[in-house]
Amino acid sequence: MEFNLQRRDPQSGVASISRENLDPRQTALVIVDMWNWHWCKTSTQRVGSLVPRMAEVVARSREMGMTIFWCPSDVADNYVGTPAYEAAFNAPKRPLPALRKIECPPAPDGGGCTCGPERCQGNYGWDAMNPDLRVADTDLMPNDLETLYSICRERGITHLIYMGVHTQVCLLGKSIGLLNLSKAGFSCLLARDLTDAHGMYDPVKKITPDDFTARVVEHFEKYLAATINFAEDLRRAGRWQQARPVDPVRVTPWGVPARPHLFPKEITVTLTTPWQPQAEIHYTLDGSEPGLASARYTGPFQIRETTHLRAMAWQNGEPVCLPSEGFFARLPEAPPMPDIHLADLTPVRVAGPGHSPSSSDHRYSPVSSPPQKDRSNRQAGLRLRGQDYQRGMGVHAPNHLVYQVKPEYARFVALAGVDERILEINNGSNLAKYPSVVFKVILDGRCVAASPVMKISEVPWRFNVPIPPGSRQISLVATDAGDGNREDLANWVNAGFVGRR
Numbered sequence: 001m002e003f004n005l006q007r008r009d010p011q012s013g014v015a016s017i018s019r020e021n022l023d024p025r026q027t028a029l030v031i032v033d034m035w036n037w038h039w040c041k042t043s044t045q046r047v048g049s050l051v052p053r054m055a056e057v058v059a060r061s062r063e064m065g066m067t068i069f070w071c072p073s074d075v076a077d078n079y080v081g082t083p084a085y086e087a088a089f090n091a092p093k094r095p096l097p098a099l100r101k102i103e104c105p106p107a108p109d110g111g112g113c114t115c116g117p118e119r120c121q122g123n124y125g126w127d128a129m130n131p132d133l134r135v136a137d138t139d140l141m142p143n144d145l146e147t148l149y150s151i152c153r154e155r156g157i158t159h160l161i162y163m164g165v166h167t168q169v170c171l172l173g174k175s176i177g178l179l180n181l182s183k184a185g186f187s188c189l190l191a192r193d194l195t196d197a198h199g200m201y202d203p204v205k206k207i208t209p210d211d212f213t214a215r216v217v218e219h220f221e222k223y224l225a226a227t228i229n230f231a232e233d234l235r236r237a238g239r240w241q242q243a244r245p246v247d248p249v250r251v252t253p254w255g256v257p258a259r260p261h262l263f264p265k266e267i268t269v270t271l272t273t274p275w276q277p278q279a280e281i282h283y284t285l286d287g288s289e290p291g292l293a294s295a296r297y298t299g300p301f302q303i304r305e306t307t308h309l310r311a312m313a314w315q316n317g318e319p320v321c322l323p324s325e326g327f328f329a330r331l332p333e334a335p336p337m338p339d340i341h342l343a344d345l346t347p348v349r350v351a352g353p354g355h356s357p358s359s360s361d362h363r364y365s366p367v368s369s370p371p372q373k374d375r376s377n378r379q380a381g382l383r384l385r386g387q388d389y390q391r392g393m394g395v396h397a398p399n400h401l402v403y404q405v406k407p408e409y410a411r412f413v414a415l416a417g418v419d420e421r422i423l424e425i426n427n428g429s430n431l432a433k434y435p436s437v438v439f440k441v442i443l444d445g446r447c448v449a450a451s452p453v454m455k456i457s458e459v460p461w462r463f464n465v466p467i468p469p470g471s472r473q474i475s476l477v478a479t480d481a482g483d484g485n486r487e488d489l490a491n492w493v494n495a496g497f498v499g500r501r
């Protein structure tokens with residue numbers, strides 16, 4: 001298999017291409033950290049956007065007889081018992097050679113979040129690789145340098161083609177990473193069309209995550225490894241299915257219905273197709289299917305409302321990308337503090353998870369308490385997105401708090417979110433994927449305000465709801481968002497009523 005290897009002069013940055021033939025039997029793919037979720041929402045989409053192209057490349061490489069190494073590090077142990085995991089785990093180990101020294105300046109640092117000014121703070125939930133990647137029984141899943149090294153020596157593998165994420169973090173820093181295996185004496189290449197940097201998005205300075213990734217790839221080409229465009233090389237070798245698009249339009253920033261991108265006033269959305277520079281992107285902002293008649297993307301644009309974006313790309317009337325979606329939720333204006341706090345009032349009804357044999361006898365399930373005044377449902381301080389709150393109600397979804405409306409109440413105000421103290425415990429980041437709550441305010445049977453699905457570490461949702469004169473009762477509801485109520489600790493903080501003035 002012939003590859004075009006791209007390198008750069010460290011001083012001038014000028015690229016040079018050389019052709020090299022690799023024997024597939026002596027070549028392996030090393031696929032790093034293609035998780036099903038990531039702590040950065042936008043990074044999650046960018047990892048996902050590599051998947052269709054990668055799946056194709058992996059299948060073609062396997063056919064040619066290359067060895068496929070899946071190295072999902074954090075989540076590898078969720079694959080115990082699979083042929084790939086067990087074959088690697090049980091492979092005979094060889095002593096490592098003395099590692100070579102490789103001097104290299106530090107790689108560009110993107111700061112850890114690709115979402116732009118409205119940083120996501122921690123979206124827990126990776127527990128496998130992206131489900132559209134297929135691990136074959138003949139593939140291998142080594143999780144440390146010694147295992148990867150030993151299998152390569154056993155099989156006579158001399159060349160490793162790295163792909164996956166994040167280019168300047170895990171591909172460098174992890175024990176199975178490109179740097180370590182280079183030090184161990186292997187010829188390592190980076191597939192630049194199948195990687196993504198730990199990103200940066202700065203719409204003011206006009207830096208897209210694609211630009212930033214290109215910068216990191218250049219750094220590799222100058223100091224660390226030659227890169228290849230794997231799909232292009234396969235195409236030249238007649239091993240690529242030409243017609244089928246494999247790259248979704250990339251949406252920055254990004255969110256899904258269960259974890260929308262929350263923003264206070266406006267955000268700048270960028271759509272890109274880095275591997276189809278000639279593509280015409282069209283998009284809609286109302287959830288309808290985009291077509292050639294939809295708005296044409298000409299550059300970053302502002303969104304000021306809650307929006308369901310859909311995008312597609314064409315070239316000469318033919319689709320050249322896969323469709324994409326993004327979900328954005330605008331936070332209402334920040335509410336004032338209440339004059340009367342909920343915790344100082346007596347609700348006319350409370351109900352929570354458990355069995356209620358009668359309207360007067362409420363039995364809470366063992367993992368939840370009745371609503372707690374000024375503390376979380378686990379009877380610790382209320383905490384949302386790193387901030388402690390003195391006042392509020394800590395409930396466990398599904399929960400119903402019902403209050404009588406007094407004539408002097410003009411507005412209901414609150415911040416609402418999932419309590420964050422679970423992150424303090426040892427395996428908290430594993431549990432933190434579970435909580436998800438939708439908060440609703442119901443006035444005399446009518447839903448007058450609701451949050452999107454709230455996950456842990458989100459910006460708290462804001463309620464500032466007018467109460468028309470003559471209203472009788474208000475129900476504050478925390479639902480389990482439809483996916484069960486495990487760890488659904490829901491906080492209403494700085495919550496209560498603003499009086500008529």
Ligand SMILES: [Zn+2]
Pocket residue numbers: 039040041042043112113114115116119120121
């Ligand atoms: Zn992010």
